Amino acid sequence: MRMEPFVSVAGPAAAIMRNNIDTDQITPGHTGMKVQKSGFGDGLFFNWRYLEDGSNNPDFILNQPPFTEAKFLLAGPNFGCGSSREFAVWALRDFGVRAVIAASFGAIFTSNCFMNGVAPIILDETEVNAITAEISPASPEITVDMAAQNVISPSGRIFPFQLPALQRERLLEGLDAIDFTLRREPDIKSFQVADGARRPWVYKITSSREIVA
Template identity: 45%
Template sequence: MEAFNHLDGRMAPLPMANIDTDQIIPKQFLKTVDRVGLGAGLFYDLRFTPEGRERPDFILNRPEYKGASVLVAGDNFGCGSSREHAPWALMDFGVRCVISTSFADIFYNNCFQNGLLPVVLKPEEVQALMDEAQGGNHLVTVDLAEQTVVSPSGLRFHFDIDPARKHKMQNGLDAIGETLQAAKDIDVYEMRQAISQPWLERA
């Protein structure tokens, strides 16, 4: 998993509440477990017409928001089904951080397991970022070490994060990576088990 520490990037405003995981990545893109290429299906029904043509008015299709790595979204982002493809699609598209007033619990947890930083701010702070992004100011800084978001105009907002999750994000540790930190201890344990209970090895 790619570590997250400091991000200077372009932000895109998506002032819609209750964006569910089927809107983030529709069901027809769930046939693969390969994370590469899922960005093509991100917000597919919002980005494209039924004929497959780009909707020029959708925020991520507009030239000034191309390459956005920070998404500022409405309340309750990531609700709906528990598909892990949702953070995969966002990251494959280039998004490394989503800012909202709240996230659905399962989506929030999946983000940390995949290196996508979900940031919860107060409604007025999210609105301030929305206003600046819609007004033409796009460059934002997200600093995980300081737990701050700095708006294009210099407004500084603090966010809370569980210390254990912060450590994992900063060190690029998913559940497997975290377990492998104890690889030596695991090897010692297995060796002792093999000596003390050799019949288990034959099972």
Template identity: 40%
Template sequence: MEAIRNHTGFIYPLNRDNVDTDQIIPKQFLKRIERTGFGQFLFYNWRFDEKGNKRKDFSLNDPKYSRATILLTGHNFGCGSSREHAPWALLDYGFKVIIAPSFADIFYNNSLKNGILLIEMDERQIRSWMEKAERSQYHLQIDLEKQQIRDEENNIVRFNFPEEHKEKLLNGWDEIDLTLKLNDKIAAFEKARGIIA
């Protein structure tokens, strides 16, 4: 998993509440066995029509958001099923950070395990940044270590973040990495139990 300490990126504003995982990645695209390649199907039913042509009325198809790596969205993002393909699709598309007033629990944990930084933020602040990003390209600078966000006007907004998740993201550690850090203790235990010679 790639470590994330500081991230500067353009915003994509998705001003919708209760975006569920079937909207993030529709079920017909879950047959792949790899964890990559799902980005092309992100928000598929919103981005494309029945013939596979890009819809002009969905904002992510606007060229000004083509380099966006920060997703701003509404309440309860990632609700619905527990599919891990949703964070895979978001990450594969290029989103590194998602900022919302609230997240669905399973989606929240799945995303953190895959290295996406999820930040819960006051809705009024999100709306303010969304409005700016809707007018023109707008970027934020995020410092996970200091737990703060700097906007283009040099305003700094602090955010809360669980310490146990912070350490994992700062170091790029997934659950396998954490287990391997205990390799000596695991080997000693196995030797004491006669599992290994």
């Protein structure tokens, strides 16, 4: 799954206003038995989205148009707590979610979001609730303006947010960690040349390919 630039995105926002939604609820363990990052969307909120016979649960919001095409989630505090389960974020991305908006997130989940192009946006809980109150099937759309760092509600209310500068830059440009590093390859090579002149012993390789101190 390639990361996409996130400059300004508009789309339906689904509200799942439960506190402490953990990674096992986002993606139960059995949904992660894959060998690549794609195909996880069907397992997102598996135990809530599907009935025992495997059919869609009509009472769950992601099965209700227009939220079947949700680009954003609004959630209760401490979203993504629990175990380190990167495929929870892969499932969000595969479903089409570009950002989760909540009052707080699990720390490891936050890191996994940034690594995989999903924006974990923190707003005050009252602000999350205010946006949620405006969402309806007839008026489901919000805008997340990453360039301006604003969430815009259906009525046009603006809610500013802040992300770490480096992570925001990667989201804006759609760069994963490898792409971000490769873009700085000239700087890395320049450093290696300069550092090699200062500390040549660090770069001296023996015939056995061991670095000689």
